[in-house]
Amino acid sequence: MNQDLQNQVCIVTGGNSGVGLMTAVGLAKAGCHVFIACRSISKATKAVDYIRQVSGNKNVEFLPLNLASLDSVRQFVDLFVARQLPLHILVNNAGIFNQRGITQEGFELIWGTNYLGHFLLTYLLLEKLKSSAFSKIIMVASDLALKPKTIPWNLLVKKTSLNFLELYSVSKLCLLLLTTELTRKLENTNVTVNPVHPGFVQSNITIWHSLSKYLGLGISPEKCANSTLFCAQSSQLKEISGKFFDSQTQEIHLPKIATDIDLAKQLWERSLLWSGCQNTTINETINYDNYSGISGPYTLKLDSQEIGQITKTIFAEILPKPPGKLLFLRFLNFLWKLKLGSAFLLLVKIWKQEFHMERHLDSPKIWKICQDEKLLAKLQEYLGEKLVLWRSELWVNYPAKQLIPLWHRDSYPKLLSGVGKTINVYIALTEVNKFNGFEFIPNAKKDHNLSVKITDPFSGNNFFEVTEKLAENSVPVILKPGQFVMFTDELIHRSVCNTSGKVRLSLTLRVTQPSVEVLPNYNPNYQQSVLLS
Template identity: 90%
Template sequence: MLLTTELVRQLENTNVTVNAVHPGFVQSNITIWHSLSKYLGLGISPEKGANSALFCAQSSQLKGISGKFFDSQTQEIPLPKIATDIHLAKQLWERSLLWSGCQKTTTNDTINYDNYSGISGPYSLKLDSQEIAQITKTIFAEILPKPPGKLLFLRLLKFLWKLKFGSAFLLLVQIWKQEFHMERHLDSPEIWKICQDEKLLAKLQEYLGEKLVLWRSELWVNYPAKQLIPLWHTDSYPKLLSGVGKTINIYIALTEVNKFNGFEFIPNIHKSNNLSIKMTDPFSGNDFLEVTEKLAENSVPVILKPGQFVMFTDELIHRSVCNTSGKIRLSLTLRVTQPTVEVLPNYNPNYQQSVLL
């Protein structure tokens, strides 16, 4: 009904009329209950169900009539007040264009994140756009859906032997969903190629020094109308890391990342020191924080072209945004530290093997 209201507005001064119909309960095959209804003597036939739609399409009585709502007997039903809310109808229209990928959401905005503490960039990989596009295609076709079978099986046995049921459960979820996101640098030459990018390594060495330890990699796929981690959080891992040394997180865009599908962060100048904890991840120890709407209004989106990346510290408060771009977003996050930091064997869905870059 809101769609009808908005279409009427958009098609003013044309010869097109727009009306909504309620066909009644039709003996269709939409659900199992619809399919069974004709055997139970419920509902009306598809032919009768088409009556009101045909009436609106063909009747001369409705010439020039728009914005009405008719029942299965072609009788007008008064529209509820909410259905005539022009602002809400327009908002739904715009959201629907985003959700269905029918509205261009590409943004040419560029943000220099060096102006914010806890995050820096954007920087560019040495890999060119064609190489990034080919790697992305390979990830979707060959890496995400196909497990490193033998290694996963051995990992599952180890988790069960050591009674790490939480880690075993997460691994089984990945197997069931056929989406293998974690530690793919250990078995995927394409992802390892990104990890060895010269410009990436140069930036990491500026921050961490000559020796770089890659202790975790994660492929993040954000599908339209989905949100990965909607809660505000930091990426510090008290249960996973021990020792003295610096760590850094690298977020690499493999497809376009924009304000409609990426993540956002709260600049430290707006951050309160007494944010309460909403809940704690039992595996990593990460805290999910209670952030007020007023504070969230100060958030800054991360906007990157394919092949660009940002680096951010464990203190950065961030969350993913609900993907309203209409397109799948793919990114690679690398967790890198110094040799003085020990990776603890508490949680890792696939492996716990750190590698030197």
């Protein structure tokens, strides 16, 4: 006998098409208040109208959700929670199969969408599910989840590799492991979690799925939704958790890897870190004037709204679009002067689509920051009236990434010559905290007894061996958007692995006096120094 679902509140991700749409129809017919969650407003509007018409249930709504953006997941949860409704059924259905790229936060696109987005959604809604119990979480997985023998952690923080099928399988295995961990954590809470394999569905997920119905292959979305609706409606499963069901509602035996408690815990902990589900609210402020080699924090004259607009422009227009003319002319110059090493580095940057360096001349937005009155005033206090900007760098630190993990000083003996002072300015364009920024060893003088681990052959920068005991004394840099610190080449520092769940963007300016010469040898820059004031 089916459980009475009248007036129960449900969320179905990807409820605008395929299995998700048919699941939403089935739940609406059962009398549920259904929220479909997807990216496209136009598709969602059509889906809502269709579900209402077919089911005769007017309690069908749409809330925007892009699972490839952790910020979008948080916004979705905020919108839902603001409705002050219970949540009885969460169907994690949405997924992609063969798309390539990275998520907004820099994770592999298939895994980040199919698994990590759903992890964060589920995690943020757990308390709501507990308070609404009896409640159910349904994971739409796949029989391909049974194939992986391990989790290739290194591939999850990179752009999609050629073998997208492996990543799809891993994303579905991770949903099974999430089920294993949630089953353990939700014991005695009256919240159950069960995954389903809907079968080879005649959907639009790939061209082959779309053609399958014409070839007499696969199962219709209506039939594929049977297993999901079975888990949602069957009174037999009221207290059953951790079972994997196929399209015929028969239990599928889970392989050992999918029920590995240690692996499930490891995935859970990594997911918490990578999605920023730690206490990352930083209220403290640090006066860096108390430390040698660093000062601040200071605040730009630009207000938070201006900084926000500049940040949006950087992500949308500056980072993904190379300054083509400048790059081409610089490459020709390298070849003409037989600077083959610099030419090679430039080609590598073009191939990797990394154009973070030297954006002060080709970008009016960056130049606007460089000309900020309060910034210039602080620089002139240290360097004098004339300021030479010889290098500028945009640093984007994605979750689970660590930009420069080695302890180092920003000293460039192969790039600079002459007598004079230099200073480095680190400007926060998004929030910088101890979970995503950089840290330094306080009061570490140049005569500190540190051994050199490796030397950068292009800049001459030394990277140091630092003991764990010394590293324990490190101090994090904590800044709000629009704040900055200045530091000298005495400062020993490194970036931290980003566990904030958000992308961190900062701008570093290298400024010196006119008496210091910028050397051409081994210099990967493609722009000349410029006078700031």
